[in-house]
Amino acid sequence: MLFSIFNKNLLLIFLALLQFNPVIASDKPSLSWAGFAFLGDFDQRNTRYPYTSEIALDSKNQQSPIDETISTLVSNFNSKNFQLDTSMAKNSNNLFAGLGIAYEDIYKIKTGSRYKVSYEVGLNFMVFDFQEKKIVAIYPMKFLRNEMYDKDPTKEEHKKIFKNLYTGNEFNILKESLKRIADVKIKETIGNYLGISHIEFTKDSKKYVINSLEIDPIKTHIAQEFEGLLSVNNQVPLIPYTKGEIIGKDMAVRFSDREQMTFSLPDTDYNISILIRGFDFKVAKHHYGYTVKITISASDDLHPRLVELNLSKNIWILKRGSGNVKDELSQWIVYKEALSILLKELTQQINNIDKTWLKEHSTNKDAALQVQSLKKLISKSK
Amino acid sequence: MKLYQYLLIITFTFVSAASATTVSHKGFGVILYEPVYDLILDEIPAGTEDKAAEVGIENAWKRYVATFSSDRRNAARIIMQDLNDKKDQFIIDKRITATKVDKDNKKFTSAVRIEIDDTAVEKFILDQTLKGDEKLDNNTITWLFITRGQESIKSFDDRIVRINSNKSEGLNSESQTYTESDTNIEASAQNSQNTYTKNEAGGSTIKKSDTIIRKILSSKEIDSSMRETLVNAGYEGYMYGQIAAEPECGAKKSIEEIREEFASSVDISSETQRDITKTAKRCDMNYTAIGTLDVLPAKISKSGNTQVNVSVTAQVFITSGRFARNIASVGPVVYAAEGVTEEIARFNALRAAGKAATTTIINQLRSR
Numbered sequence: 199m200l201f202s203i204f205n206k207n208l209l210l211i212f213l214a215l216l217q218f219n220p221v222i223a224s225d226k227p228s229l230s231w232a233g234f235a236f237l238g239d240f241d242q243r244n245t246r247y248p249y250t251s252e253i254a255l256d257s258k259n260q261q262s263p264i265d266e267t268i269s270t271l272v273s274n275f276n277s278k279n280f281q282l283d284t285s286m287a288k289n290s291n292n293l294f295a296g297l298g299i300a301y302e303d304i305y306k307i308k309t310g311s312r313y314k315v316s317y318e319v320g321l322n323f324m325v326f327d328f329q330e331k332k333i334v335a336i337y338p339m340k341f342l343r344n345e346m347y348d349k350d351p352t353k354e355e356h357k358k359i360f361k362n363l364y365t366g367n368e369f370n371i372l373k374e375s376l377k378r379i380a381d382v383k384i385k386e387t388i389g390n391y392l393g394i395s396h397i398e399f400t401k402d403s404k405k406y407v408i409n410s411l412e413i414d415p416i417k418t419h420i421a422q423e424f425e426g427l428l429s430v431n432n433q434v435p436l437i438p439y440t441k442g443e444i445i446g447k448d449m450a451v452r453f454s455d456r457e458q459m460t461f462s463l464p465d466t467d468y469n470i471s472i473l474i475r476g477f478d479f480k481v482a483k484h485h486y487g488y489t490v491k492i493t494i495s496a497s498d499d500l501h502p503r504l505v506e507l508n509l510s511k512n513i514w515i516l517k518r519g520s521g522n523v524k525d526e527l528s529q530w531i532v533y534k535e536a537l538s539i540l541l542k543e544l545t546q547q548i549n550n551i552d553k554t555w556l557k558e559h560s561t562n563k564d565a566a567l568q569v570q571s572l573k574k575l576i577s578k579s580k
Numbered sequence: 581m582k583l584y585q586y587l588l589i590i591t592f593t594f595v596s597a598a599s600a601t602t603v604s605h606k607g608f609g610v611i612l613y614e615p616v617y618d619l620i621l622d623e624i625p626a627g628t629e630d631k632a633a634e635v636g637i638e639n640a641w642k643r644y645v646a647t648f649s650s651d652r653r654n655a656a657r658i659i660m661q662d663l664n665d666k667k668d669q670f671i672i673d674k675r676i677t678a679t680k681v682d683k684d685n686k687k688f689t690s691a692v693r694i695e696i697d698d699t700a701v702e703k704f705i706l707d708q709t710l711k712g713d714e715k716l717d718n719n720t721i722t723w724l725f726i727t728r729g730q731e732s733i734k735s736f737d738d739r740i741v742r743i744n745s746n747k748s749e750g751l752n753s754e755s756q757t758y759t760e761s762d763t764n765i766e767a768s769a770q771n772s773q774n775t776y777t778k779n780e781a782g783g784s785t786i787k788k789s790d791t792i793i794r795k796i797l798s799s800k801e802i803d804s805s806m807r808e809t810l811v812n813a814g815y816e817g818y819m820y821g822q823i824a825a826e827p828e829c830g831a832k833k834s835i836e837e838i839r840e841e842f843a844s845s846v847d848i849s850s851e852t853q854r855d856i857t858k859t860a861k862r863c864d865m866n867y868t869a870i871g872t873l874d875v876l877p878a879k880i881s882k883s884g885n886t887q888v889n890v891s892v893t894a895q896v897f898i899t900s901g902r903f904a905r906n907i908a909s910v911g912p913v914v915y916a917a918e919g920v921t922e923e924i925a926r927f928n929a930l931r932a933a934g935k936a937a938t939t940t941i942i943n944q945l946r947s948r
Contacts, residue, residue: 500608
């Protein structure tokens with residue numbers, strides 16, 4: 199009897215708690231968290247993201263190490279701009295968010311007797327409308343970690359690094375992604391869209407790309423890197439470039455719990471193209487100089503040549519740190535590094551124009567005006 | 581995981597709500613303006629951008645209407661003016677993507693993108709094109725759609741016959757030898773004289789069509805999607821099974837017998853077709869739709885999902901008169917859908933096919 203009364207009281211207390219559970223009012227938009235995902239054709243996982251897919255699909259555990267880490271991070275997520283909900287309670291507008299991997303890459307360069315290995319991961323923070331099966335916004339992000347090895351690293355060593363990137367405490371790219379996105383004012387409705395639509399190498403510049411590497415994956419890689427930098431440094435969503443991720447106007451998204459969905463992507467209103475015009479090699483007493491020359495073009499629906507900005511960048515590398523100058527691959531990696539620096543600096547310039555930098559890096563007299571035009575396109579796409 | 585749970589909840593939340601399909605289109609608007617002079621500067625008059633945007637919206641809408649299927653265009657023909665006048669109801673978002681000023685030619689151009697609720701447009705067309713007699717409760721329709729899958733496919737190798745002949749002419753005697761096996765015939769000829777030699781090569785390939793054994797699948801997906809579309813269009817819809825089960829309608833063949841017939845042959849006999857239309861007439865059905873949905877073998881799509889294609893063929897008869905008359909037809913048209921599993925892909929494809937086939941039928945009825 200006593201037990202039954204006690205139970206009844208417990209039930210009443212529980213119901214009362216349900217009834218009066220305080221609801222914290224918030225003006226911040228709320229996104230339901232959908233999880234970690236693989237973007238694009240999942241059949242290509244062994245070429246696009248072999249290590250990440252192996253770690254994420256680790257079937258030994260009920261929840262993969264990546265899901266486990268990200269679940270904890272999302273529960274503690276705090277942003278002044280938006281909320282990430284792990285429950286469906288108040289998601290009236292069907293907006294979901296997820297973090298998807300677009301690509302991973304490993305670059306190896308032999309410097310003396312040691313190996314410098316760069317690990318690169320491209321993650322996209324996606325906002326999508328579940329009911330309409332539409333992508334609302336994508337914020338691409340790129341992460342790079344360099345490691346030095348005394349001997350040629352094995353596959354197991356690579357996997358360990360990738361696992362650390364996802365689950366470690368030192369430089370956790372999941373944590374870093376959420377930290378970066380927390381500062382962004384998320385795009386919640388369909389608006390105007392920006393995208394990298396084209397990338398080309400001139401015939402002359404193609405010579406510098408090592409023959410054994412196919413030019414198309416390199417183009418894709420550069421475009422993705424640029425959109426990642428553009429997004430992070432200007433807090434703007436972009437329609438992703440990758441051909442493998444997008445089939446027609448659709449983007450396949452496979453969550454690590456094997457749920458797979460296809461979302462339609464909006465058309466771009468503003469397009470940016472990259473032309474790699476050429477590379478130069480200079481020799482100084484202790485250094486080698488690596489120069490990259492590019493043209494960034496942008497267009498909207500009425501102005502096919504809104505921006506045509508010529509840029510160049512030279513980086514000086516100590517001779518002993520440049521690798522073997524006869525080794526095409528290691529030289530290409532240095533040229534690529536010069537290109538990465540140029541793209542990074544340009545994306546920073548858009549937000550904060552420095553005329554001295556422009557004068558040093560561009561031959562266009564109206565470079566500042568052109569960067570201003572780029573800035574306007576970015577503002578319209580936010 | 582989380583997403584799976586969310587999907588379930590969302591499925592329950594929206595199970596009864598019609599999902600909206602939106603489409604976006606772009607248009608350009610050009611306005612010639614008279615400059616306003618402010619001291620020595622010529623200014624664009626206030627409101628020019630809005631006017632150009634309005635023209636852009638108008639043109640984007642025209643582009644949208646131009647994408648209508650011929651069925652929808654025919655159905656909407658008589659109410660097009662009304663649809664155009666009410667376009668603001670269906671445009672859920674409009675944005676200026678770019679503007680351009682040509683001061684020399686005093687021309688202002690706006691590029692506009694609009695987002696349209698296509699589902700609402702479809703509903704509007706169906707509501708507005710109800711025929712006079714249909715408005716007077718003469719809008720009953722019954723349908724019998726059979727969903728078939730392929731239980732097994734027996735493929736045959738090509739039968740190839742090759743003939744090689746070597747003839748020599750010129751003298752009286754000629755001898756030829758032939759060897760023949762199951763798939764190959766060889767012929768050779770020899771002659772005692774060497775005056776004239778002719779080589780001939782030929783043969784034939786006989787292809788035998790695959791033998792497909794069909795099985796009948798559940799039609800509940802198409803039944804529910806047809807009912808939903810018909811009700812939305814203002815029809816009173818009945819599954820043929822309901823009609824055939826009523827003794828007063830006098831059906832000679834049960835629904836099970838008809839299904840069996842569909843399973844064993846490509847089409848039903850004219851006798852069965854007549855029985856269906858007569859039964860429908862006896863129970864006051866104005867229209868009768870008979871069709872098949874053939875579920876084709878599943879395959880893996882580029883996205884990694886399973887993709888299922890469904891081929892639809894249908895005929896619609898007006899059964900209010902003395903004799904049933906064919907007044908509309910669909911297909912064969914193939915609809916594809918993807919899903920994580922074959923079952924989900926098939927469900928999605930059948931629903932899409934059912935909705936599209938019904939919409940085509942209604943549009944054809946409305947455009948008569």
